Amino acid sequence: MMKLVEQMLAGDVLSLSRLITKVERGSAESLDIIKLIYPHLGKAYCIGITGPPGAGKSTIVDRLTAIMRQQGFTVGIIAADPTSPFTGGAVLGDRIRMQQHYLDKGVFIRSMATRGSQGGLPRTTSNVVKLLSAFGKDFILVETVGVGQTELDIMQNADTTVVVLVPESGDTIQTMKAGLLEAADIFLVNKADRPGADNLVTALEMIQLYRKQNHWQPPVLATEAINNVGIRELYRQIEKHLKASEKSGLLYQRRKEQRRTEFIEVIKHRVVGDLLRLIKQDKELSRYMAMVETGEVDPYSASDKVLQPRTLLTSWSQQLGEKGLTY
Amino acid sequence: MMKLVEQMLAGDVLSLSRLITKVERGSAESLDIIKLIYPHLGKAYCIGITGPPGAGKSTIVDRLTAIMRQQGFTVGIIAADPTSPFTGGAVLGDRIRMQQHYLDKGVFIRSMATRGSQGGLPRTTSNVVKLLSAFGKDFILVETVGVGQTELDIMQNADTTVVVLVPESGDTIQTMKAGLLEAADIFLVNKADRPGADNLVTALEMIQLYRKQNHWQPPVLATEAINNVGIRELYRQIEKHLKASEKSGLLYQRRKEQRRTEFIEVIKHRVVGDLLRLIKQDKELSRYMAMVETGEVDPYSASDKVLQPRTLLTSWSQQLGEKGLTY
Numbered sequence: 194m195m196k197l198v199e200q201m202l203a204g205d206v207l208s209l210s211r212l213i214t215k216v217e218r219g220s221a222e223s224l225d226i227i228k229l230i231y232p233h234l235g236k237a238y239c240i241g242i243t244g245p246p247g248a249g250k251s252t253i254v255d256r257l258t259a260i261m262r263q264q265g266f267t268v269g270i271i272a273a274d275p276t277s278p279f280t281g282g283a284v285l286g287d288r289i290r291m292q293q294h295y296l297d298k299g300v301f302i303r304s305m306a307t308r309g310s311q312g313g314l315p316r317t318t319s320n321v322v323k324l325l326s327a328f329g330k331d332f333i334l335v336e337t338v339g340v341g342q343t344e345l346d347i348m349q350n351a352d353t354t355v356v357v358l359v360p361e362s363g364d365t366i367q368t369m370k371a372g373l374l375e376a377a378d379i380f381l382v383n384k385a386d387r388p389g390a391d392n393l394v395t396a397l398e399m400i401q402l403y404r405k406q407n408h409w410q411p412p413v414l415a416t417e418a419i420n421n422v423g424i425r426e427l428y429r430q431i432e433k434h435l436k437a438s439e440k441s442g443l444l445y446q447r448r449k450e451q452r453r454t455e456f457i458e459v460i461k462h463r464v465v466g467d468l469l470r471l472i473k474q475d476k477e478l479s480r481y482m483a484m485v486e487t488g489e490v491d492p493y494s495a496s497d498k499v500l501q502p503r504t505l506l507t508s509w510s511q512q513l514g515e516k517g518l519t520y
Numbered sequence: 521m522m523k524l525v526e527q528m529l530a531g532d533v534l535s536l537s538r539l540i541t542k543v544e545r546g547s548a549e550s551l552d553i554i555k556l557i558y559p560h561l562g563k564a565y566c567i568g569i570t571g572p573p574g575a576g577k578s579t580i581v582d583r584l585t586a587i588m589r590q591q592g593f594t595v596g597i598i599a600a601d602p603t604s605p606f607t608g609g610a611v612l613g614d615r616i617r618m619q620q621h622y623l624d625k626g627v628f629i630r631s632m633a634t635r636g637s638q639g640g641l642p643r644t645t646s647n648v649v650k651l652l653s654a655f656g657k658d659f660i661l662v663e664t665v666g667v668g669q670t671e672l673d674i675m676q677n678a679d680t681t682v683v684v685l686v687p688e689s690g691d692t693i694q695t696m697k698a699g700l701l702e703a704a705d706i707f708l709v710n711k712a713d714r715p716g717a718d719n720l721v722t723a724l725e726m727i728q729l730y731r732k733q734n735h736w737q738p739p740v741l742a743t744e745a746i747n748n749v750g751i752r753e754l755y756r757q758i759e760k761h762l763k764a765s766e767k768s769g770l771l772y773q774r775r776k777e778q779r780r781t782e783f784i785e786v787i788k789h790r791v792v793g794d795l796l797r798l799i800k801q802d803k804e805l806s807r808y809m810a811m812v813e814t815g816e817v818d819p820y821s822a823s824d825k826v827l828q829p830r831t832l833l834t835s836w837s838q839q840l841g842e843k844g845l846t847y
Contacts, residue, residue: 224820231818246572449813456812456819461792463823468791469784485783486776491558492783493551496790 194222198229201328206301209328213303216320227320230327237269237326238435239333241351243376248357249383250336252418253427258294260428261332269325269333270294271318272304301325319350319455349451352444353434355427357381358397360389374400377411378434381427385415408441409434472499521549525556528655533628536655540630543647554647557654564596564653565762566660568678570703575684576710577663579745580754585621587755588659596652597621599631600645600664628652646677646782676778679771680761682754684708685724687716701727704738705761708754712742735768736761799826 200208216223242250242257251272258268294300303321318335325333335351356377380397382390397413412430416423438444472478481499484490527535543550569577569584578599585595621627630648645662652660662678683704707724709717724740739757743750765771799805808826811817 228818228820231821234815448815452815452819453809453813456809456822457792457796459819459823460795460826461788463827464791464795465784465788468787482780482783486780488561488775488779491555492779492786493555494558495783496786499787500790 194225195229198226201324202230202233204329206298209301209324210303212324213321216324217305217317219317223320227323230323233327234323235326235329237322237330237333239322239335239350239352240431241354242334242336242357243338243354244357244381244383245359246338248359249418250357253355253357253381253383253416253424254334254336255294256418256421256424257334257428258300260424262297262299266331267299267329268294268301269328269330270300270302271321271325271333271335272302301328301330319451322350349454352438352447353378353431355379355381355431357383358393359384360387360393378409379427379430380411380413381423382413382415383418385417385423386420390415408443409437521552522556525553528651529557529560531656533625536628536651537630539651540648543651544632544644546644550647554650557650560654561650562653562656564649564657564660566649566662566677566679567758568681569661569663569684570665570681571684571708571710572686573665575686576745577684580682580684580708580710580743580751581661581663582621583745583748583751584661584755585627587752589624589626593658594626594656595621595628596649596655596657596660597627597629598645598648598652598660598662599629600662628655628657646778649677676781679765679774680705680758682706682708682758684710685720686711687714687720705736706754706757707738707740708750709740709742710745712744712750713747717742735770736764 197208197212201212212226216226240257242254244250254270254272258270261268294302305318305321322333322335354376356374356379358380360382382393382397384390385394394413394415401411401413414423414426414430416427418424435444438447472482478499481490481495485492485495524535524539528539539553543553567584569581571577581597581599585597588595621629632645632648649660649662681703683701683706685707687709709720709724711717712721721740721742728738728740741750741753741757743754745751762771765774799809805826808817808822812819812822
């Protein structure tokens with residue numbers, strides 16, 4: 194493991210890929226990986242690109258990457274959007290378009306499955322971001338469908354969140370309800386050549402007036418990503434937001450909050466894992482599990498019993514005496 | 521609380537509404553509510569209606585409710601879809617259309633916010649389903665946008681899951697990737713008068729051929745909900761699935777699994793809550809929290825320290841001696 198991490202830190206892409214796979218699986222090894230790379234975290238700036246399916250997020254990521262490369266920066270792309278051409282979704286044409294970056298050594302692209310996250314370690318995306326940061330990437334772009342809670346959680350890793358909308362009906366309302374409005378640092382109305390684009394821009398600008406913003410007023414940009422229109426302005430606004438966040442201390446505050454949330458989730462994951470193992474091994478405790486499964490006892494009353502301090506502590510101490518807990 | 525529950529069980533709608541609000545807030549009271557209603561859980565059959573925004577899910581719920589009422593059944597509707605007219609989204613016409621059911625005493629409609637779920641009790645939807653079941657509803661329809669993990673979790677409450685698609689591009693791929701394909705018991709191609717509908721039906725039917733199904737082969741139905749076309753067949757297929765699930769034991773198995781998952785989440789919620797309180801109160805432990813926040817220590821190494829059995833048990837026992845833990 195040590196060797197793999199060293200190779201990755203020395204710039205070996207294959208080692209990076211392997212480490213990401215391990216972290217994605219959420220295996221016990223991934224704890225060690227994060228511990229090892231933590232002192233080597235770089236200064237990567239993480240940008241979330243989110244919005245409904247079909248809004249053109251991948252094309253925006255593609256065009257933005259091109260500009261960042263022109264400026265001499267390296268880029269890591271995480272596609273957590275199942276419809277993204279990066280993940281193999283969408284049509285063949287999209288995938289071919291992306292290939293320019295696949296051949297560029299300054300760009301690392303990784304697609305991630307968003308479903309079935311219950312088994313593994315929480316906040317895997319945040320760990321992949323860390324790996325890319327330790328690898329030395331300057332920018333990390335995370336593309337995700339902005340709908341569910343999972344997606345909002347992914348967005349919490351972002352230093353700048355770009356919310357992409359298209360002038361189609363329904364999107365605005367949906368986005369606002371999903372809490373994306375509050376998450377946005379930059380609004381993008383993509384496919385701005387379509388009818389209704391001007392109205393959407395105006396609506397978003399008006400909503401901004403009612404939002405209390407201390408250090409940053411989210412701009413509303415119009416783009417046609419497919420024709421490379423407006424992407425340079427997007428890049429300029431990202432730079433502007435970066436500087437404003439640094440100056441106001443918001444960036445520091447955000448990252449502090451991210452670390453706190455992550456810590457709590459790590460604790461949650463480890464404690465619950467041990468507790469479930471405990472229940473399985475303990476006859477008394479697993480009897481309650483069985484009664485809940487058949488519906489004889491409600492889960493709350495059963496948890497009263499299972500979590501009764503004396504029962505739990507006794508069982509816990511016994512385990513300690515025998516072989517120690519996993520943490 | 522006892523009185524409110526009694527009134528609800530006696531059929532008082534206002535009490536039901538109040539109890540749902542309490543459960544939604546995830547307050548400590550909600551534990552007691554669930555304990556009190558658990559012995560009174562009815563035989564409600566829960567149907568999940570899921571699919572992308574704009575697929576016409578609300579209209580399907582509306583039409584399906586009408587048929588169920590004709591058959592003499594009572595219906596509870598939970599709209600966890602932010603774009604649903606039930607939740608106040610969508611256009612005025614939709615909302616007016618729904619009003620026939622608002623005036624019907626045999627129908628109870630509740631909209632739920634899906635975002636910001638981190639603070640409250642987990643699986644609130646499942647608790648609202650329980651309340652509606654205890655209230656005596658025959659059918660419970662849960663409408664949700666089928667995209668994120670949260671939505672898939674909501675679907676786990678359903679005895680029958682109906683996945684709604686429309687003949688627009690992208691939807692199919694998106695749905696398949698999001699794990700909805702596996703969750704579906706019935707496929708519905710709505711707006712079947714639009715071009716591409718036949719192709720979508722054929723594609724879904726072909727996919728079915730490759731799926732291993734022991735007791736149930738998910739049918740693919742074509743509907744035009746707005747014109748009330750195909751809804752009676754949907755109702756027939758739901759009944760059919762209900763009977764098949766009962767016969768094969770799948771219904772029993774599913775509900776057992778639901779209870780188990782719920783139990784684990786209740787435990788998770790309670791243990792972690794106490795642990796965080798412990799960290800806050802303990803000087804040694806909160807020092808680690810601070811170091812994680814500033815980035816001095818990685819969350820995994822810090823959790824090693826915080827979760828060190830001796831530290832934890834000592835702090836825990838001290839608390840017990842003083843005032844006992846909350847569970």
